[in-house]
Amino acid sequence: MKLSEVTLSHHYADLGDAFGRQIAPTPFAHPHLIDINPVVIQLLGINSAEASNPDWAKLGCGAKLFNGSRPFAMKYTGHQFGVYNPDLGDGRALLLGEIEKAGRRWELHLKGAGQTPYSRFGDGRAVLRSTIREYLAGEALNGLGIRSTRALSIVGSDEPVTREHIERGAMLIRVAESHVRFGHFEYLFYTKQLQAQQQLIGDICRRFLPGTHGLSAGEQAEAMLRFTTQRSAELVAGWQAEGFAHGVLNTDNMSIIGDTFDYGPYAFLDDYDPTFICNHSDHTGRYAFEQQPGVVLWNLNALAHALSGFVSVEALRDCLEQFQPQVSHAYAERMRAKLGLAVEEEGDQALCAELLQLLQQSQADYARFFRALAHYRGERPAQALRECIATAQQDALEHWLEHYDRRLAREHSDFRARNRTMLATNPKYILRNYLAQKVIEAAEGGDYQPLRTLRQLLQTPFDEHPQHETWACAPPESGKRIPLSCSS
Template sequence: MKLSEVTLSHHYADLGDAFGTRIDPTPFEHPGLIHVNPAVLQLLGIDAAESKNPDWAQLGCGKKLFKGSRPFAMKYTGHQFGVYNPELGDGRALLLGEIENAGRRWELHLKGAGKTPYSRFGDGRAVLRSTIREYLAGEALTGLGINSTRALCIVGSDEPVTREQIESGAMLIRVAETHVRFGHFEYFFYTKQLEALHKLIEFVCQRFLPEVTGLSVSEQAEALLRFTTRKSAELVAGWQSVGFAHGVLNTDNMSIIGDTFDYGPYGFLDDYEPAFICNHSDHTGRYAFEQQPGVVLWNLNALAHALSAFVSTEALRDCLEEFQPRLVDGYAARMRRKLGLEMEEDGDQALCASLLQLLADGQADYTLFFRALAHYRGERPAAALRELVAPAQHGALEQWLDRYDQRLAHEDSDSRARNRAMLGANPKYVLRNHYAQKVIDAAEQGDHRPLQTMVLLLQNPFDEHPDHETWAAAPPESGKHMPVSCSS
């Protein structure tokens, strides 16, 4: 499909005025295209050659609209750091419309598009720094097999935007199957718009749970909560397995279909630190890495409360009780793959837990250790592993490897087959904040080559890429614990 042939529909905006406000974007005066994502072009059914189309600069900042587009600011609310905030909504983003391809419908969302009725005291803009971070994060998690929103393109400008300092304005077009958040349901519940809440439940079920279409609203709402609980458990299991910390898991940042959503102060682990806090505004550690499973369950409870107008307390509790076993099973399965274990045995969780304790005590780099373990074949001394663990823990490492060798002896696969499988489960490249900042620094100087390189690596994180070894290295101590805020 040519770019000129893209025509958008508006299933969400057509739900009515209660769901948001029709408003045009405020475009940049002098937009400049920074990057078009070829993988997302393919996802949307747009010809790869269209990445060179000069219209992207204008489409990506709202100066020109896709055919049929009717930009729409969505209204929602949510709990932020555990406190309900009724004054939320699309304050700097607009739903442009939806595009269909290969039986799937994708929403295009323009972020940084200017003020809306929900901007509060904000300027409605995004900056190049945060836009690049979101662009890369969607590719990073998608490449790791974890559900995420993605971005179609980035457009920059010479427009100054004030955050902690003066920065350059930028926009991206976010792509997701839906932008409906937990907070959409909370908004209609707390404002007692039960008819609109009913309509939203039916809308989401029709899209993602067609098998319950036509059932009562109570049955649909229960099915939706059960679906979202399962999807959210699987999502956080993925995060924990790859060492990803979201940083700001408010209910307005939770997708109803279990996508990683609204990237702000996120971070991948360098050294394995269960208490890692990536958001320097999170003074209590509410959203620390190890707290994420509990916070997601807390958010699901908030969603359940928003559905309580239609579903009994007993049924809501029954749905939520699926979270922990789904999380435990999903996480255990992912960690067995990282350890090269095809069969499931009773002691596997204890084996994994003892390894994680070793990594924490030994201040080991999470990604590099598992990647090195993928090359391990029982050699002693295990030099590649020892150099990643503090010397004081070398004895503990040897003891763990003895246990691991004994466990591997129960497997049918040979070491070469196991190593190949483990290399496909343990990435060489993850989006460390240190390297993301290098990409941002270059882009702010007009050099987009590091961005192009990083996109390539994140889309193929398990491959070796021998020409780009430096992007896989652990950062220097000064590059760890980089302060990242919610400002964008």
């Protein structure tokens, strides 16, 4: 499909005025294309040759609209840091419409498009820094096999935008199968628009739960909550296994289909620290790394309450009680894969917990340790692993390796097969904050090649890419714990 042939539909906007407002974007006067994501172009069914089309700069900032586009600001609310806020909505983003490809519907969402009825006191803009971070984060999570929204393009400008200091405005076209949040259901519940809420439940079920066709509104609402609970459990298990901290898990930042959504002050762990807080505005540690499963459950409780007009308390409670076992199961599966274990044993949880305690006490680099473990074949000394562990913890490492060796022996583990599996499970390249900062600083200076290089590495994070070894290095001390705010 040529770019000129792309025509958008509007299933969500057509639901009605209860769900938002149609509004035109505020384009940049002098836009320029910074990057276009060839993988997402292919996902949408657009010819790869169209990546060089000069129209992307205008399309990516709203100066030109896709055929049929009717930009729409979505209305929702949500709990922010545990407090309900009724004044939320798409304050700087517009749903441009949807593309249908191979039976799937992809929504295009323009972020940084200017003020909407829900902007409150904001300027409706995004800056290059935060736009690059979201662009890369979607590729990083997707590359690791964790569900996430993605982005099609970044467009820059010379428009000044004030955050902590004066920066340049940028826009991003975000791509997702659905932009519906927990907060959409909270908004309709707290404003007593239950008919509209039933309409939205039915729309989600038609798209993602076709087996619910013909069921009552209550049965559909319960099925949707079970679906969202399962997806959310798998999502947070992936975050915990891969060392990803979201940073601001408000209910308005939670996707009803279980995508990682609305990137702000996120971070991947460098040194393993379960108490890590990546958002410098999170003074109580509500969204610390180790708190994420509990916070996601809290958010699911808020969603369940918003569905209480349709689902009984007993059914809601039963749905939510499934969450912890689902998280534990999904997390155990991921960690066995990271450890190269082909079969499940009763003591695997203890083996994993012992390792994580060792990594925490040693302040070991999380990703680099697991990548080194993929090459371990029982040698002594295990030099590559010892180099990841502090001197004071070397004996503890030997003790753990003895347990690990016995565990591998019990399943007659073959090194070559295990090595292949672990190298395809433990990434060499992750989106460390110091790398993101390096890319941002280059882009702010007009050099976009580092952005493209890192994007490509994150799309194939398990491959060796020997020509890019420096991108796999552990950060310097100055590159750890870079302060991040919600404007990140």
